[in-house]
Amino acid sequence: MIMARRQAFLAMLVLLAPIAQAGGSDGSDEHGRSNWLLFGNADANALEGDASLYDSTDLVVAADLLGSWETGSFRILGELFLSTEEQELERLQLGWEVVPETYAWLGRFHQPGSAWNTRYHHGQFLQPSITRPTIESWEDEGGVLPQHLVGALGETRLQLADESGFLLAAGAGIGPVMTPSGLAPVSLFHARGVERRPTFSFRAAFLQDLASDDGIELVAMRSEIGLSDSGYAGPSSHVDLDAVGLSLGWALQRWQLVSTIYAMNAKFVGDGGGNDEFFAGYLQLSRKLGRGLSLLGRFEGSAHTNDSRYLALFPDFVSQRAVFDLRWDLAPQQALSLEFAAAQGRYGNFQELRLQWSAVFP
Amino acid sequence: MERRVPVMASRRDILCLAMAVLVARQASAIEDDTVVLVTAEPDPDFSLPTVKLRKLFLGFTVLHDGNVLQPIRNRSDELLDKIFLQHIVAMSDEAYERRVLSMSLRQGRQRPREVYSRDTLIQTLLRIPHCISFAWQSDLRGVPGIHMVRTLWRP
Numbered sequence: 001m002i003m004a005r006r007q008a009f010l011a012m013l014v015l016l017a018p019i020a021q022a023g024g025s026d027g028s029d030e031h032g033r034s035n036w037l038l039f040g041n042a043d044a045n046a047l048e049g050d051a052s053l054y055d056s057t058d059l060v061v062a063a064d065l066l067g068s069w070e071t072g073s074f075r076i077l078g079e080l081f082l083s084t085e086e087q088e089l090e091r092l093q094l095g096w097e098v099v100p101e102t103y104a105w106l107g108r109f110h111q112p113g114s115a116w117n118t119r120y121h122h123g124q125f126l127q128p129s130i131t132r133p134t135i136e137s138w139e140d141e142g143g144v145l146p147q148h149l150v151g152a153l154g155e156t157r158l159q160l161a162d163e164s165g166f167l168l169a170a171g172a173g174i175g176p177v178m179t180p181s182g183l184a185p186v187s188l189f190h191a192r193g194v195e196r197r198p199t200f201s202f203r204a205a206f207l208q209d210l211a212s213d214d215g216i217e218l219v220a221m222r223s224e225i226g227l228s229d230s231g232y233a234g235p236s237s238h239v240d241l242d243a244v245g246l247s248l249g250w251a252l253q254r255w256q257l258v259s260t261i262y263a264m265n266a267k268f269v270g271d272g273g274g275n276d277e278f279f280a281g282y283l284q285l286s287r288k289l290g291r292g293l294s295l296l297g298r299f300e301g302s303a304h305t306n307d308s309r310y311l312a313l314f315p316d317f318v319s320q321r322a323v324f325d326l327r328w329d330l331a332p333q334q335a336l337s338l339e340f341a342a343a344q345g346r347y348g349n350f351q352e353l354r355l356q357w358s359a360v361f362p
Numbered sequence: 363m364e365r366r367v368p369v370m371a372s373r374r375d376i377l378c379l380a381m382a383v384l385v386a387r388q389a390s391a392i393e394d395d396t397v398v399l400v401t402a403e404p405d406p407d408f409s410l411p412t413v414k415l416r417k418l419f420l421g422f423t424v425l426h427d428g429n430v431l432q433p434i435r436n437r438s439d440e441l442l443d444k445i446f447l448q449h450i451v452a453m454s455d456e457a458y459e460r461r462v463l464s465m466s467l468r469q470g471r472q473r474p475r476e477v478y479s480r481d482t483l484i485q486t487l488l489r490i491p492h493c494i495s496f497a498w499q500s501d502l503r504g505v506p507g508i509h510m511v512r513t514l515w516r517p
């Protein structure tokens with residue numbers, strides 16, 4: 001997606017201010033404190049499959065620039081993603097820490113009902129595999145769930161007597177719109193005349209250690225997705241999409257297990273049709289091997305997807321995939337990853353081979 | 363020639379002995395030293411439970427008397443840094459770095475300040491309000507304006 005001029009200007013303003021300020025001795029002064037991070041990656045990808053549309057090779061270079069500035073209880077956070085494929089102001093949030101560990105945000109944010117995306121956002125270096133699970137894909141990468149909202153977000157952490165605690169988050173705002181090629185994420189300054197409808201998203205997690213991701217979490221979302229720009233020829237004006245998910249994260253010594261399952265219901269409002277129910281999820285197991293090496297296996301599966309009228313709007317939807325990833329942390333902030341995947345798409349099976357260098361600075 | 367050999371051996375012995383005494387005294391000083399929680403806050407009742415101290419260095423907001431505490435990671439000494447990782451945040455260096463990175467990525471949280479010398483630590487503690495850090499007791503004993511809150515680690 002190409003950014004609008006106003007969006008690009010705002011992104012530059014928010015992201016360059018912290019960098020300029022960080023030029024001081026420790027990036028801090030009496031007017032506030034700033035922080036910036038640059039995640040970079042370079043990928044070589046090859047796909048080969050039953051149908052010619054799956055055959056492709058490409059090289060992608062990407063940078064994710066994250067800047068934040070805070071003074072007192074107020075904070076501004078911006079995330080700008082630039083790659084050879086797209087440029088997008090992913091997040092721009094104005095936040096207020098109402099009481100310690102309770103935040104109210106306004107702006108464009110990643111909806112809290114995605115277990116994967118709330119952990120890794122666009123920080124490729126922190127992600128344990130090159131690819132994300134299909135059901136967690138961003139809208140402009142063929143994702144079937146809304147992931148970006150413009151509106152309000154509340155987040156809080158409640159610590160129990162020990163190090164465990166609850167994490168609660170709720171977001172409300174306008175979400176994506178359906179286009180002939182799938183969902184188009186909402187922009188901070190969206191074009192006039194584009195139909196935008198509300199999305200509500202919720203996350204409740206119990207974590208064994210509030211500073212970790214180990215625990216169990218429940219996510220839920222309700223979204224109205226407008227169809228007027230989708231090329232859909234039926235009588236419905238929009239789809240009511242409900243999703244409920246359960247996620248589990250567990251680490252034991254060198255092993256880590258992550259699993260999430262979503263149950264979704266899509267209803268084409270006004271066409272008299274029935275509910276459209278389908279399921280999707282993944283189970284991922286990884287192990288540190290020593291010497292900076294780690295091995296990961298992930299199985300992604302789904303059910304009732306072939307009959308889904310909603311999923312028929314997504315030609316790139318992958319119903320099953322087995323992923324194997326070998327990662328080498330060659331330096332404290334750099335990694336090389338090799339990933340192989342066998343997938344089943346709408347038009348047949350295909351294989352993916354990916355090689356990636358990822359890093360974070362400073 | 364026969365008489366010079368024992369003389370040279372004797373000088374070598376004295377040198378070795380002197381070095382051994384020096385190393386032993388340094389080792390003894392480290393063995394006797396403790397790691398303490400330090401601040402420039404004037405509050406004599408300043409104390410932080412271990413769980414809150416860990417939260418603070420992991421990037422969470424921790425208040426003291428209504429003020430947000432500012433953690434400083436003291437990296438002036440390799441052993442001190444190891445003690446910090448093992449006894450304060452209870453994580454490996456890699457896991458700690460990833461956790462702090464992750465907190466920044468998710469909510470734009472500030473990473474703890476880092477200092478690489480005793481002098482910078484003292485200057486930062488005195489310059490920025492509500493800072494808290496850790497150090498060898500012997501490094502900061504008697505420094506004006508710096509208070510030792512409690513012992514975090516002893517050999």
